[in-house]
Amino acid sequence: MTDHDIRVLDDSQYRTAHTLFRGTLHHPPAPDDTWKLAQESYEEGRALGAFADGEMVGTVQSFPSHLAVPGGGVVQHGAVSRVGVRADWTRRGVLSALQRAQLRNMRSTGDVVATLRASETAIYGRYGYGVATRYRSLTIDRRRAAPRTRPVGRVRLVESEVGERIARELFDDLSPRRPGTISRWPAWWSLNFRRSTAEDNYRMAVRSASPGAPDDGYVVFKVVPRDYGSSDSKPTTLAVTDLWARTAEAWADLWLFVLGIDLVEKITAHGRPLDEPVPWLLGDRRACQVADEDDETWLRLLDVPAALAARTYRPAEPVVIGVRDTYLPDNAGSYRIAPDGVTRVDDAPELVLDVDVLASTYLGDVSFTTLAETRRLDVVDPAALERADALFAVPQAPWCGTYF
Ligand SMILES: CC(C)(COP(=O)(O)OP(=O)(O)OC[C@H]1O[C@@H](n2cnc3c(N)ncnc32)[C@H](O)[C@@H]1OP(=O)(O)O)[C@@H](O)C(=O)NCCC(=O)NCCS
Structure with missing residues (x-):
């Protein structure tokens, strides 16, 4: 007999679960406009709560998605997120009970695999999750980079609304080519993509083989300019946040585009593939520092x-x-x-x-x-x-x- 029980949540309980989860990450409750977007990401049957003394004390959730596997196939996939147990209920087996219920729940809905990002590496192995993909970060001194080659297609800047439509269409077509990629659910685009590109200084560029040819790649990036009024100002930095391409030509053209943007001193790209050959594009490969190889996907084989x-x-x-x-x-x-x-x-x-x-x-x-x-x-x-x-x-x- 445990002192808590696990239930599937209904839509009257999602905001409580969201606030509980944010609290475990030391964030305040979401304001109404953020909650409106977050609410759309709660899918019937995919959010669970742990209850004790008549209150919710823990929660887990998953988003419906697909994962690409070697050979070109995709499998039904639950993207697990918003895992949290209230600080006054931790280390009493609440997460273990939630995990047990969630693994069975996802499997019964037909998910073949589940994945998550782990806040701490000690937590998820016991539930059958293992590190299945890793990523790395790149930092490029743009003025030293001296690209060895020139673009062969056309890259054009687009406004964010048009850009989101293009990105969504292209992403679904481009991403399953690499094992480990996942489909992005509708609320991912409104919560993650739209919110970030709505901020100042985000830009998006789209590539095609020639003007008017079908788009075959895109890059989203943000530039933080140097504060010329300050004596210790940081260099003008361009951060690549999302870059996908159908072909090697498209991939190289998108990188050459960001490498060619004037008045940028540093380029960063976090969370990129381990085998992305950016240093080979450069005349001075030491201009590209590769760092922070880290675990990305924690994968659970449900079936x-x-x-x-x-x-x-x-x-x-x-x-x-x-x-x-x-x-x-x-x-x-x-x-x-x-x-x-x-x-x-x-x-x-x-x-x-x-x-x-x-x-x-x-x-x-x-x-x-x-x-x-x-x-x-x-x-x-x-x-x-x-x-x-x-x-x-x-x-x-x-x-x-x-x-x-
Ligand atoms: C991580 C968290 C959900 C764990 O919940 P919990 O109810 O305390 O977990 P349980 O009591 O079921 O613990 C199960 C086991 O995992 C271990 N464990 C749990 N969290 C751990 C952590 N952060 N570090 C190391 N071990 C941990 C427990 O010691 C226990 O080990 P045991 O089975 O050998 O006794 C909770 O601490 C939390 O909400 N943390 C802050 C938010 C967070 O990090 N969320 C995860 C986002 S990916």
Whole structure:
């Protein structure tokens, strides 16, 4: 018997949940105009509350989305957010109860995977979430950069309202090309994109191969100018906040565009893919400092058989992996993975791992060999590591690129 119970929230309880969550991040309640936008992001059946003594003391939520997996497929995905337990109720098992209910709830609605961004790395592994994508930050000294090449297409500045429409259309088309990317739900655009681009100094530029050709990429950026009246003023800095392109030509043209903007001294780009080849565009590659490689996506495989079947595998001999899952025990068992598909088997596993460790391999971010070296999995047959690495290998680093 616990001293709290978990319930699915209805729309009369969303604002209380929102205020509770903000309080756990030490923010005051949202003002009415912000709440109006946030309200739209509450989806029926996807917000849960923990109740004790007749009050809400904890909450979790998820947004409906899709996640791109290796091979070009997408799976139904719950983007977990607004996780918080009131400070006077922490460390009494409230989050664990919410997680248990939420994992089952998402799986029952057909979500194959869930992802989140972790405020602290110690929290989510126990619930089966593993780091599945990472990102990094770039800082470029623009005056030293000396790009090696010139644009081949046309980049034009657009106003924010037109820009949002173009970005939404392009994003849905462009993003699933890279495993780890997720679809952005309608309220993401109004809460995250529209709110930031409505601020002063945000600009957006769109690229096409030639004037009048279809748009094939966009960049959103913000410039903070130097305060020339101050003796210790910071350099004029351009921050790239969202950049997506269909082709390598479009990608290079968008970077060349921001590199070419006058009176900018520093360019920053946070949360970019690990394999984005910006330094190779530059005449002086040391003008680009790469920093802050960090965990991005924490992934939870809710339906292991469906998730394994949704991605493709590279040519290699099959491997049998054994999966442990305490929170969703239906997932536990042996899976034979081969280029022509995945089957559940009774065979003895060659590698045995917890579901959070499998999540880290799922999009190809880390190899089985690395995880074995760091003692994160049990190796029954050492020869299986090479086969598993070959099967799960991906040509591009997985990356999400959408903060929520
Ligand atoms: C993080 C948070 C939701 C945890 O809620 P909680 O109800 O205290 O968690 P539980 O009591 O269910 O803890 C479950 C386990 O996780 C551990 N844990 C929970 N939060 C932790 C933290 N921040 N750091 C380290 N361990 C943590 C607990 O010690 C416990 O371990 P045990 O099972 O070995 O005993 C809560 O502390 C909170 O709201 N923090 C501020 C907001 C926040 O960070 N939200 C997450 C946004 S991603």
